[in-house]
Amino acid sequence: MPAAPQESRPDSLTLATRSEVRHDWSLEEIEALFALPFNDLLFRAQQVHRAHFEANAVQVSTLLSIKTGACPEDCKYCPQSGHYNTGLGKEKLLEIEKVVEQARAAREAGASRFCMGAAWKSPRERDLEVVLEMVRRVKELGLETCMTLGMVDTDQAGRLAEAGLDYYNHNLDTSPDYYGEIITTRTYADRLETLGNVREAGMKVCSGGILGMGEAPRDRAALLQQLVKLEPHPESVPINMLVKVPGTPLENVEDLDPIEYIRAIAVARLLMPKSHVRLSAGREQMDDSTQALAFLAGANSIFYGDTLLTTGNPQVKKDRALFDRLGLHPERRETCTDEAGQQAALTAALEANAVRQAAAAQESAAGRLAYDAAQA
Numbered sequence: 001m002p003a004a005p006q007e008s009r010p011d012s013l014t015l016a017t018r019s020e021v022r023h024d025w026s027l028e029e030i031e032a033l034f035a036l037p038f039n040d041l042l043f044r045a046q047q048v049h050r051a052h053f054e055a056n057a058v059q060v061s062t063l064l065s066i067k068t069g070a071c072p073e074d075c076k077y078c079p080q081s082g083h084y085n086t087g088l089g090k091e092k093l094l095e096i097e098k099v100v101e102q103a104r105a106a107r108e109a110g111a112s113r114f115c116m117g118a119a120w121k122s123p124r125e126r127d128l129e130v131v132l133e134m135v136r137r138v139k140e141l142g143l144e145t146c147m148t149l150g151m152v153d154t155d156q157a158g159r160l161a162e163a164g165l166d167y168y169n170h171n172l173d174t175s176p177d178y179y180g181e182i183i184t185t186r187t188y189a190d191r192l193e194t195l196g197n198v199r200e201a202g203m204k205v206c207s208g209g210i211l212g213m214g215e216a217p218r219d220r221a222a223l224l225q226q227l228v229k230l231e232p233h234p235e236s237v238p239i240n241m242l243v244k245v246p247g248t249p250l251e252n253v254e255d256l257d258p259i260e261y262i263r264a265i266a267v268a269r270l271l272m273p274k275s276h277v278r279l280s281a282g283r284e285q286m287d288d289s290t291q292a293l294a295f296l297a298g299a300n301s302i303f304y305g306d307t308l309l310t311t312g313n314p315q316v317k318k319d320r321a322l323f324d325r326l327g328l329h330p331e332r333r334e335t336c337t338d339e340a341g342q343q344a345a346l347t348a349a350l351e352a353n354a355v356r357q358a359a360a361a362q363e364s365a366a367g368r369l370a371y372d373a374a375q376a
């Protein structure tokens, strides 16, 4: 067992990280945060988290794949890439009414943001027209909207913003150095350009990456450094844990130690104090304790609903139980025109859901009793 380190006490690093929003973090400074004793790192992250957010509130988004499979890009982690055989067929763009129906169901289950993803390199003109209508219709339901459609130019970003799109998701995925090992069909510079176009159009930026793709610890620090360089910081930072999908080149990559994942969440919280950090893909493979640690480390957003785009996510009832065990609650919407009304609707939706679940549980218990009586 290693010798006990000197007792940690507040130092300049603590003070520097408490609340400052900076864009000039050096790789060495970020690596020093990763290297802190775990308890010190989580303590600092929790301090910063509480300085900027309601401690027990978690923003909840629901995802829908509006166009699945046969993507021309070769992202090695992705089940939707047409370069690999993962058993996913090529699907057409969903009909607008189907998307609206799913968005309504997500709202009724308690989501405040609806995220729509398409397996495209970038949207074609005739598809964009349909997608713009989806944004308008989903917004009419009182939900925040997010889309991830691949690369967008200034004109496309402007039209999405005009239609009322709140967030655009486009991830940097990994460090600039490791990037070439994962994707060859689109460059890091392409990604930064799309993020610039989204920001310029006035939309909020959702950008993060994936951990557990065989990257080195330095790559995790370098990914966060790239995100931190964005001015302003992305409002939403998804930190995905790789979902290893059979058929993708990364299906057998070694698992990342969950403690390293938690460290990355905590460092993201310290570096981007005002951003929502999302405990994103990979929750279905995580135990509850790892998720609890992620919330303690400053994660305050999740995807909610039984599927992500094509892979599984914890069942809604499992997440409700986890929230109850941890005393967490869904975050109030910030950008809502009628915040009080929306919050009441969200609370009512959650309560209605709970009542439905209790009735179902009672019904099944009654069924069991009747069955037992018949057996007796």
Ligand code: SAM
Pocket (backbone or CB within 6 Å): 071, 077, 078, 079, 080, 117, 118, 119, 120, 121, 148, 149, 150, 151, 169, 170, 171, 173, 209, 210, 240, 241, 242, 243, 244, 245, 281, 282, 309
């Ligand atoms: N085609 C668009 C794009 O790449 O910008 C949007 C959809 S893409 C599926 C959105 C993000 O999902 C990717 O950037 C990646 O970070 C994440 N993702 C995809 N497959 C994943 C996996 N197997 N595990 C974890 N995250 C994944």
Ligand code: DTB
Pocket (backbone or CB within 6 Å): 063, 079, 080, 115, 117, 148, 169, 171, 208, 209, 238, 239, 240, 243, 280, 281, 308, 309, 310, 311, 312
């Ligand atoms: C993000 O960072 N993660 C989400 C969302 N943005 C679009 C997607 C996760 C996808 C996981 C693999 C799948 O379900 O296909």
Ligand code: SF4
Pocket (backbone or CB within 6 Å): 071, 072, 073, 074, 075, 078, 079, 080, 081, 082, 118, 119, 120, 121, 150
């Ligand atoms: Fe296509 Fe996006 Fe998957 Fe890459 S991550 S293959 S761009 S759907």
